[in-house]
Amino acid sequence: MNKEEQVLAEFWDLFNKKIWLDAYKMKESLKEYKPSEIHCIEYIGKSEDSNVTKLAETFYMTRSAISKITKKLIEKGLIDSYQKPDNKKEIYFRLTEQGNAIYKVHEKLHKEFQDRDKAVFEHISEKQLDSMIGFAEKYNKHLDAEINKLGVDLKSESFDKL
Amino acid sequence: MNKEEQVLAEFWDLFNKKIWLDAYKMKESLKEYKPSEIHCIEYIGKSEDSNVTKLAETFYMTRSAISKITKKLIEKGLIDSYQKPDNKKEIYFRLTEQGNAIYKVHEKLHKEFQDRDKAVFEHISEKQLDSMIGFAEKYNKHLDAEINKLGVDLKSESFDKL
DNA sequence: ACTTTTTTGTGTCCTTGTCAACAAAAAACA
DNA sequence: TGTTTTTTGTTGACAAGGACACAAAAAAGT
Numbered sequence: 001m002n003k004e005e006q007v008l009a010e011f012w013d014l015f016n017k018k019i020w021l022d023a024y025k026m027k028e029s030l031k032e033y034k035p036s037e038i039h040c041i042e043y044i045g046k047s048e049d050s051n052v053t054k055l056a057e058t059f060y061m062t063r064s065a066i067s068k069i070t071k072k073l074i075e076k077g078l079i080d081s082y083q084k085p086d087n088k089k090e091i092y093f094r095l096t097e098q099g100n101a102i103y104k105v106h107e108k109l110h111k112e113f114q115d116r117d118k119a120v121f122e123h124i125s126e127k128q129l130d131s132m133i134g135f136a137e138k139y140n141k142h143l144d145a146e147i148n149k150l151g152v153d154l155k156s157e158s159f160d161k162l
Numbered sequence: 163m164n165k166e167e168q169v170l171a172e173f174w175d176l177f178n179k180k181i182w183l184d185a186y187k188m189k190e191s192l193k194e195y196k197p198s199e200i201h202c203i204e205y206i207g208k209s210e211d212s213n214v215t216k217l218a219e220t221f222y223m224t225r226s227a228i229s230k231i232t233k234k235l236i237e238k239g240l241i242d243s244y245q246k247p248d249n250k251k252e253i254y255f256r257l258t259e260q261g262n263a264i265y266k267v268h269e270k271l272h273k274e275f276q277d278r279d280k281a282v283f284e285h286i287s288e289k290q291l292d293s294m295i296g297f298a299e300k301y302n303k304h305l306d307a308e309i310n311k312l313g314v315d316l317k318s319e320s321f322d323k324l
Numbered sequence: 325a326c327t328t329t330t331t332t333g334t335g336t337c338c339t340t341g342t343c344a345a346c347a348a349a350a351a352a353c354a
Numbered sequence: 355t356g357t358t359t360t361t362t363g364t365t366g367a368c369a370a371g372g373a374c375a376c377a378a379a380a381a382a383g384t
Contacts, residue, residue: 003291004276004283010298011173016222017305024312036340052363060178065341067364089349089362114166116308120301121166129165131290132297136172139282143179146278150186198370214333227371229334251332251379330381339372344365351360 022113029105036069037078038106041095044079045103049092078102184275191271192264198231199240200268203257206241207265211254240264 044050055066073079078099217228235241240261
């Protein structure tokens with residue numbers, strides 16, 4: 001495995017472990033709620049006018065899945081939905097008081113996770129961080145472009161089919 | 163969002179996009195096989211004596227899930243299983259000829275993905291790569307230790323319960 | 325040796341998310 | 355303006371994977 005591959009492999013491993021560990025800890029404090037529910041609450045809590053589509057895009061999930069999760073969250077009284085007077089199509093979400101309570105707990109947990117891992121960053125220079133962010137941003141832009149190419153292809157394909 | 167968080171966020175985004183894009187391309191060439199099946203074939207192809215447990219650990223999945231996937235792969239004639247004369251418990255996998263054909267196709271695709279993304283690495287110095295790998299390794303070790311703490315905790319818990 | 329614990333693989337049930345199809349609203353277009 | 359296309363959210367059928375329980379084998383204790 002060359003170094004290019006190794007960078008990604010190590011980071012991938014890192015994420016898998018972190019996700020597993022965070023979820024484990026999460027289950028201790030928020031056992032009655034599911035990870036996906038908490039993710040949605042987190043995003044709804046810190047974003048203005050979040051809707052099914054935005055949630056789906058941020059979590060790389062289908063609208064279908066998000067629609068079901070938010071439905072449950074409404075049934076549980078953790079979020080509620082509202083619309084704007086000039087738009088009868090889009091449905092937005094906001095936290096209820098109960099939802100906000102969970103948001104706070106999650107926030108606290110998030111701080112704990114940062115604390116748990118802060119030693120890792122201790123001897124990392126600002127320069128190194130910038131270098132890594134720069135690399136990842138570059139890679140992201142590259143992938144955006146590649147995905148965009150597909151979009152163009154798809155449209156031209158469907159154009160051909162007409 | 164501070165830089166510590168940003169590093170992880172950018173990489174997370176990167177992975178989501180890459181996985182999505184790779185899977186999209188994969189479906190074009192290997193549409194009759196599922197991503198998880200191909201992953202297993204890939205690992206079995208390049209590892210000696212792979213079994214359910216090893217596959218589960220590498221993919222951060224349950225043995226249950228892997229057991230089902232490999233069962234299907236055997237039914238489809240892409241892999242077959244064997245045992246060692248001195249161990250009647252562990253069951254190992256290897257690729258059949260047909261499985262190896264898919265392995266080759268996957269390998270070629272993998273090269274294509276590397277080629278697609280090689281521009282991203284073009285102006286990244288060896289030093290930068292080392293720095294990133296070093297960081298991720300450090301983070302991995304830290305998480306390993308944290309997970310290990312849980313293991314110890316779990317054992318002491320179950321000890322308490324006896 | 326023999327008893328207990330751990331490892332390994334599997335089957336069943338259940339949850340979660342995707343896919344495809346859909347209706348309603350909005351946006352684009354002519 | 356009226357018509358077509360796109361966006362948005364929802365539903366039902368389905369598939370993938372996890373949780374749990376289990377049996378068989380191996381490893382560890384004693």
